[in-house]
Every structure is written in structure tokens, then in C-alpha cells.
Amino acid sequence: MSHDETWTLSEVAAFLGYRGDKATGSARRQLSRWGVKARGRAAGRGGESYFDIAEVKAAYAARPGRGRRTDLKDQAPAKAAIDTNNPKETTS
Incomplete structure (x- = not known):
């Protein structure tokens, strides 16, 4: 896989809109949640x-x-509230 087909973690962070000192850490955690694995690593310690x-x-x-x-998926819709101050009113 060539570098033309890959982004560094810093480039991914910029694409996702992360900025600041912790941008790469945030990007790494997000990629992990999505199940995206690294395809390689640049040479050298850093x-x-x-x-x-x-x-x-x-x-x-x-x-x-x-x-x-x-979190609301597959739940029944909420029922209409009954006005306890006016017992003659009903909801259908």
C-alpha cells in the first residue's frame, strides 16, 4: 500500500476536525471505536x-x-399524558 492511499494519524485527526495537543489521541480512540486498524507505521522512534x-x-x-x-431504537412510542386535573378529558 503506497503512502498515496494512506494518511498518518495527524492527517486523520485533521480530517475528523480534532485540534490541539490531544488531537491524535482523540483520533486514535475514535478509530479504535470504529474498528479501523493501522496499515503500517513510519520509520523511526517517533x-x-x-x-x-x-x-x-x-x-x-x-x-x-x-x-x-x-438508544431509543425498538422502543414503543410514549403514551400521551392524562390530565389528572380534568378527569372528563381522555386521550385516544
């Missing part, structure tokens, strides 16, 4: 891991998205 660009973009595109409540 060499960064390489990640497949297509795999990173596919995992990014497959995330649930803003505002999606996945």
Missing part, C-alpha cells in the same frame, strides 16, 4: 501509524450522525 484513507472515510460516513438517538 513514526506515526498509517491508516487506509478509504477505510477512514467509510467509517466516518457510516457514523450515526448528529441528533440520532440510537
Whole structure:
């Protein structure tokens, strides 16, 4: 796999929008949650891991998205509240 097909961890962090001192750590944890594995490592003691660009973009595109409540999946809709102050009113 050539470097043209991979990103370093710093490049992945920039793509994901992470900034600051802990950007690469945040990116590494996110990639781990998505199951994206490193494809190689740069030479030397401080060499960064390489990640497949297509795999990173596919995992990014497959995330649930803003505002999606996945914890509510397969639950029945909430029933309408009954007004206890007016017993003649009923909900259908």
C-alpha cells in the first residue's frame, strides 16, 4: 500500500476536525471505536501509524450522525399524558 492511499494519524485527526495537543489521541480512540486498524507505521522512534484513507472515510460516513438517538431504537412510542386535573378529558 503506497503512502498515496494512506494518511498518518495527524492527517486523520485533521480530517475528523480534532485540534490541539490531544488531537491524535482523540483520533486514535475514535478509530479504535470504529474498528479501523493501522496499515503500517513510519520509520523511526517517533513514526506515526498509517491508516487506509478509504477505510477512514467509510467509517466516518457510516457514523450515526448528529441528533440520532440510537438508544431509543425498538422502543414503543410514549403514551400521551392524562390530565389528572380534568378527569372528563381522555386521550385516544
